[in-house]
Amino acid sequence: MSPPTGTSPLYFGGLVVFVLDSKSTWVGPAASHSQGSTIKHEKETRAVPTSPSTSSPSSLLPRRSHPHQATRLFFKSQPCLLAAKPSTGSSVLACRGRGAAAMSLEIERAASFLADLEMGSVLAAEPSPAGSAPALVLSSSMDKKKKKYVKQVTGRHNDTELHLAARRGDLPAVRRILGDVVAQVAGMTSEVTELEAVTAEMVSAVVNETNEFGETALITAAEKGHLSVVAELLQYSDKENISRKNRSGFDAFHVAVKEGHRDIVLLLLSHDPTLGKTFGPSNVTPLISAAARGHTEVIKQLLAQNFSMVEVAKRNGKNALHFAARLGHVEAVKALLDKDPQLARRTDVKGQTALHMAAKGTNHDVIKALVDSDPAIVMLPDKNGNTALHVATRKKRAEIVNLLLLLPDTHVNALTRDHRTAYDIAEELPLSEESAYIKECLSRYGALRAKELNQPRDELRKTVTEIKKHVHTQLEQTRKTNKNVYGIAKELRKLHREGINNATNSVTVVAVLFATVAFAAIFTVPGGSEDDGIAVAVHATAFRVFFIFNAIALFTSLAVVVVQITLVRRETKSERRVVEVINKLMWLASVCTTVAFLTSTYIVLGRRLQWAAILVTLIGGVIMAGVLGSMTYFVVKSKRIRKIRKREKSSKRSGSVSWHHTTDFSDSDFNPIYAI
Structure with missing residues (x-):
């Protein structure tokens, strides 16, 4: 066929x-x-x-x-x-x-x-x-x-025609490819509204097509620095497409920053100002990438756009200054320090500053720029106690070692955590011309081995530091103790006041009972009374004594009740004085009641049981005398001890005096309350 x-x-x-x-x-x-x-x-x-x-x-x-x-x-x-x-x-x-x-x-x-x-x-x-x-x-x-x-x-990496044109920087080819897409969509669709939607969808799909590296044509053009192609592609890209990342985790903005294409960086920032705050792998920022490549103009532009990103570090704690210093980009270092001089003191997770990183490199100008910004960073150690001199010695940077030794703040015999000086580290280096020169420089400036080192000044400084730390701890502990004591004192005052109130209330009840007994004894006199109400033993001496002491007990008890009812107590000292007065009155009432009871025994028993009355008198007298004598002894002894303590405290001007002032109470608030 x-x-x-x-x-x-x-x-x-x-x-x-x-x-x-x-x-x-x-x-x-x-x-x-x-x-x-x-x-x-x-x-x-x-x-x-x-x-x-x-x-x-x-x-x-x-x-x-x-x-x-x-x-x-x-x-x-x-x-x-x-x-x-x-x-x-x-x-x-x-x-x-x-x-x-x-x-x-x-x-x-x-x-x-x-x-x-x-x-x-x-x-x-x-x-x-x-x-x-x-x-x-x-x-x-x-x-x-x-x-x-x-x-x-x-392309062999799954590049489209648009990728290849963007890589070449062929703007006419880019426009032709995008124009072909628009023309083909126009030939397929007749409705105007549908044409616009389909055209936008198709053009966006073509522009955002990725190769096997996840790169769009925009990323490719940004990497190669073709500004006109980037500007053309941005007309067909939204914020989501602009921030699309390749498989390495970088978007077009980050790629342009790494390559140092300042104009493209400005163009992308004008479309989306938030691009400067994006992060790549391991929390790397565009500023860190620019600093690592030494793109000073890009660094200045990023800092002008967003100054706060200068503080952001990678996951290992290294910021933009660390990378610029390590790789020897002196202009980048100066640009960063001009914006934030304190950046020189920032440390990574190992405690290393930018000077530690610069000591690993070979650029002397970076060392000078960092030291000029903050001379004290020369003595800042990392977490292992290594200063910049230790790091430079270990890396065999002979000229940097010599430069650091010329600085007045360099301590040539500083010790690391494992108690090694820079000279000890130099002796451990393999034999070479650099190691010999380093040891010669260190010896010239008085470097010693750790075992030969006599450091009285350092020991004194360490001792003073320990003393300061100890004093600070003691002062802090004293402050906390005073605070706790004040709380305890406040609680004790409350308990003391409650105890005084309970005591005075109890005394009032006892005083009422005494008054009741004394009042009733007048109408039920011992020995009985005649038909006309006159007491049978009215002419007896014992009855007269009974009547007098019973009356004293009655009126004393009533006086205690009157004092308790009338007075209003507000302060601890006032309450103490009130209790002292009440106690004295109650002691008097108790003695009078005892005497009245003893004389009533003579009236009731008479001459027939006189021995029983005498026995009761002896028993009551011994008990009352013993109680009164014991209480008198302890009261006198307590007062004498308090006087001695007050005399000792007045002669001292130490923490005990300030303790009394800070706690705002005195021993007199808690003196035992006795009455004679």
């Missing part, structure tokens, strides 16, 4: 393809093949004879005037050609195997193939010749509302 005539052929890898309509497609080998091939189309298989062809490599794909649109792809791991015919909805997928004779053909409708494309059946394609096909091929499926696109891959 001969190939059809009157149709437009498509050439691809030794195949010639004729698309007749939606149901008929003819495929045959080119002139270099002598054998026919087969056509597989639904249930029909036909043999096709060889057809001559005079195509050249440049004619493998149709021109723009060709009625078919085609692109080259990999389908099921085979290089293929997809051709779509919008007028009929038919499509051709022509594929070839690895050998020239291994040829196959799969024919599907455009919608079916594009459905496979969405499911991931179509993989990356091999590069196509320049100018061979548009970057994006559109196709209409049976559902007219769904617009599909197929990416044409051209």
Whole structure:
């Protein structure tokens, strides 16, 4: 069977393809093949004879005037050609195997193939010749509302044509590629509103297409420093697309900062000022990246945009100054210190300052810039006790060691935590010209080994520091103690006042009982009374004594009750005095009641049982005398002890005096309350 005539052929890898309509497609080998091939189309298989062809490599794909649109792809791991015919909805997928004779053909409708494309059946394609096909091929499926696109891959890293144009800085090519997308969308859509939406979607998809490194065309252009291409791509990018990161974790802004493209940095910041606050891997900021590369102009621009980022450090604690100092970028160091001189004292997780990092490098000017900013940082140790001199000695930076020794704040015999001086470290270095020169410099400035070192001044300083620390601890403890004592004293005052109130209330009850007994004794006199109410023993001496002492007990008890009812107590000292008065009155009432009781025994018992009255008198007298004598002894002794203590305290002007003043109470508040 001969190939059809009157149709437009498509050439691809030794195949010639004729698309007749939606149901008929003819495929045959080119002139270099002598054998026919087969056509597989639904249930029909036909043999096709060889057809001559005079195509050249440049004619493998149709021109723009060709009625078919085609692109080259990999389908099921085979290089293929997809051709779509919008007028009929038919499509051709022509594929070839690895050998020239291994040829196959799969024919599907455009919608079916594009459905496979969405499911991931179509993989990356091999590069196509320049100018061979548009970057994006559109196709209409049976559902007219769904617009599909197929990416044409051209680079070995899955770069699109747009990636390659952006890498070259070819602005006309970038505009042509984006213009082709707009033109193809316009040919597929008739409605204006739908056209705008689809165009924006398709252009955004093309601009934000990534290669195998996760890089968009914007990231590629920013890396290469093509300002005009970046400006063109930004017209089709929103904030989300601008901040898209590659697989290394860097966005276009971060890439431009690392490469030092100041104009691109300014352009990106004008579109999104928050880009300066973004973070890359390990919490790295754009400022840190610029400092590590030594891009001074970019550093100044970032600091002018957002000064607070100068304090942000990586996860290891190193900030922008650490990296600039370590890599010897003196201008970057000066730019950072001009903004924040205190940055020189910032430490990383190891306790190292920027001077420690500079001591590991070879740039003397960085050392000078850091020391000029803050001379005291020369003696700042890291967590292992290493100063910059120790670090420079360990790294065998002979000239930096010599420079540090010239500084007046350098302590040549400073000890590390493992008790080693810089000279000890120099002796442990392998024998070389640098190590010998370092030891010579250290010896010239009085460096000693740790075991030979006599440091009375350091020991004195350490002792003074320990004393200060101890005194501070004692003062703090005293303050806390005074605070606790004040709280305890307050609670004791409360308890003491409650105790006094309870005591006075009890005394009042006892006084009322005494008054009741004394009052009742007048009307029930001992010995009885005559019919006219006169006491039988009215003329006896014992009765007269009974009457007098009973009256004293009655009126004394009533006086106590009157005092308790009348007086209002507010202070502890006043309460103490009231209790002293009441106690004296109650002692008097008790003595009088005792005497009245003893005399009444003589009246009641008479002369017949006089011995019993005498016995009762002896018992009562001994008990009362013993109680009164004991109480008198303890009261006198207590007063004498208090006088001695007051005399001793008045002769001292120490913490005990201040303790009395700070606690705001005295011993007199808690003196035992006795009455004579």
